[in-house]
Amino acid sequence: MNPIEERQLGITRRRFFARAAGTLGAGLGSIALSSLLGESAFASSRSNAAPAARAARGPHFAPKAKRVIYMHMEGAPSQLDLYDYKPGLRRRFNQDLPDSIRQGQRLTGMTSGQARFPIAPSIFKFSRYANRQDGVWLSELLPHTASVAHELCIVHSMHTEAINHEPGITFFQTGNQQPGRPSFGAWASYGLGSMNANLPTFVVLITQGLGNMQALSARFWGSGFLPSEHQGCKLRSAGDPVLYLKDPEGVTRDDRRRMLDLVSTLNEREAQASLDPEVRARIAQHEMAFRMQMSVPELVDFSDEDEETMALYGEDAKKPGTFAANCLLARRLAERGVRFIQLYMRGWDQHNGLPNEIRLQAKAVDQGQAALIKDLRRRGLLDDTLILWGGEFGRTAYSQGVLTESDYGRDHHPRCFSVWLAGGGIQPGITYGKTDDYSYNIVENPVDVHDLHATMLRCLGFDHLQLTFPHQGRDFRLTDVAGKVIEPLLA
Numbered sequence: 001m002n003p004i005e006e007r008q009l010g011i012t013r014r015r016f017f018a019r020a021a022g023t024l025g026a027g028l029g030s031i032a033l034s035s036l037l038g039e040s041a042f043a044s045s046r047s048n049a050a051p052a053a054r055a056a057r058g059p060h061f062a063p064k065a066k067r068v069i070y071m072h073m074e075g076a077p078s079q080l081d082l083y084d085y086k087p088g089l090r091r092r093f094n095q096d097l098p099d100s101i102r103q104g105q106r107l108t109g110m111t112s113g114q115a116r117f118p119i120a121p122s123i124f125k126f127s128r129y130a131n132r133q134d135g136v137w138l139s140e141l142l143p144h145t146a147s148v149a150h151e152l153c154i155v156h157s158m159h160t161e162a163i164n165h166e167p168g169i170t171f172f173q174t175g176n177q178q179p180g181r182p183s184f185g186a187w188a189s190y191g192l193g194s195m196n197a198n199l200p201t202f203v204v205l206i207t208q209g210l211g212n213m214q215a216l217s218a219r220f221w222g223s224g225f226l227p228s229e230h231q232g233c234k235l236r237s238a239g240d241p242v243l244y245l246k247d248p249e250g251v252t253r254d255d256r257r258r259m260l261d262l263v264s265t266l267n268e269r270e271a272q273a274s275l276d277p278e279v280r281a282r283i284a285q286h287e288m289a290f291r292m293q294m295s296v297p298e299l300v301d302f303s304d305e306d307e308e309t310m311a312l313y314g315e316d317a318k319k320p321g322t323f324a325a326n327c328l329l330a331r332r333l334a335e336r337g338v339r340f341i342q343l344y345m346r347g348w349d350q351h352n353g354l355p356n357e358i359r360l361q362a363k364a365v366d367q368g369q370a371a372l373i374k375d376l377r378r379r380g381l382l383d384d385t386l387i388l389w390g391g392e393f394g395r396t397a398y399s400q401g402v403l404t405e406s407d408y409g410r411d412h413h414p415r416c417f418s419v420w421l422a423g424g425g426i427q428p429g430i431t432y433g434k435t436d437d438y439s440y441n442i443v444e445n446p447v448d449v450h451d452l453h454a455t456m457l458r459c460l461g462f463d464h465l466q467l468t469f470p471h472q473g474r475d476f477r478l479t480d481v482a483g484k485v486i487e488p489l490l491a
Contacts, residue, residue: 059461157433
């Protein structure tokens with residue numbers, strides 16, 4: 001802790017009251033003083049309130065959604081091959097991308113030196129599926145997802161500032177390209193609090209995928225400057241879901257309870273002496289770990305799922321760590337009251353050999369994500385569960401490297417890409433936004449990352465301008481100093 005932070009910790013509201021109580025008598029003087037000065041006199045010290053109080057803020061108005069399932073496709077899936085149907089590109093096969101379309105926009109170092117930018121139409125067929133509008137076009141790679149097209153709200157006009165993976169993922173997870181900010185899940189935990197005392201408020205599930213793998217940093221689900229109890233808890237796909245879930249041989253549960261009671265007593269003394277909020281956060285985390293020793297084994301045991309449910313998710317759901325298994329696990333977490341469930345699917349970074357790799361990637365996610373929506377719907381959970389599916393940016397209309405009629409790759413493209421939402425608070429069965437004939441620029445209703453976050457927070461019952469946390473002299477929020485709610489997306 002640096003000297004400035006140590007000094008700030010030394011003048012917290014509770015310490016002021018404690019000292020005033022000793023000099024003014026049984027705390028009466030401090031209470032009178034607080035009423036004279038008013039609540040605002042102590043506003044700057046709220047960041048040091050007890051963790052339990054900071055987590056129990058509650059929404060600003062009646063929420064449509066109680067929880068979030070966020071499926072992040074790490075590596076950036078190609079919108080041109082999945083969602084953004086551009087049949088006119090087939091007439092332009094291998095033609096150079098016109099300068100009037102590119103408009104001098106920056107490129108990554110991987111294609112900035114290319115002599116040509118040859119147009120690469122998708123080789124995959126698209127079909128139109130019913131929704132509340134004229135229909136939504138989906139690739140043949142997503143037949144199961146097509147069966148829930150009426151539930152989806154597809155946004156074709158997403159854009160982002162980042163052009164490389166690390167800042168791009170960081171931006172989507174935290175609302176800022178620079179590391180150190182709290183993740184979306186941490187903000188949700190901080191704002192809403194827990195609905196299940198035996199499981200973390202924020203849980204992370206990872207599927208390895210295939211192909212090019214980008215770094216997956218724990219800070220993507222970190223709490224940043226929020227209290228540490230709001231960080232995500234990653235469940236492992238092999239062995240114990242959580243490290244040290246089982247007690248060592250010879251240690252009984254009563255032994256563990258006595259040990260925790262002793263440690264908690266010592267930590268409580270430290271908390272009263274130092275007034276460091278992280279000490280009480282540590283106590284809470286120790287208690288959560290103790291309860292998880294009982295709740296997590298039951299959570300990951302699918303033996304109580306009926307045959308119909310297992311068939312819905314497919315054979316992959318029987319293999320721990322697959323995307324289908326994690327989708328089923330996400331539903332189990334949702335029905336147990338976990339607030340924010342983050343699924344990462346790695347391997348979508350297809351700079352070359354895209355047709356072959358995206359077939360395998362799409363097949364790995366298609367049935368599981370469709371089953372999750374259907375399963376939530378039939379259990380009455382979809383209407384209060386907000387789902388987001390998307391990557392950190394899109395892919396280019398031109399090919400990176402060699403282009404043939406059956407093989408191509410695509411570079412990073414932040415200018416436009418597609419994501420979809422479903423469930424609590426979102427208009428089902430619509431599309432929003434439009435791109436040009438090349439899926440290169442947005443021509444209608446742009447949506448940036450801050451707008452998306454603001455809209456999702458609205459579904460959770462929050463005014464994104466008011467969900468703040470004081471840090472380093474100012475109030476921070478997930479949407480930083482930007483963001484607007486996209487009203488047409490809301491039910």
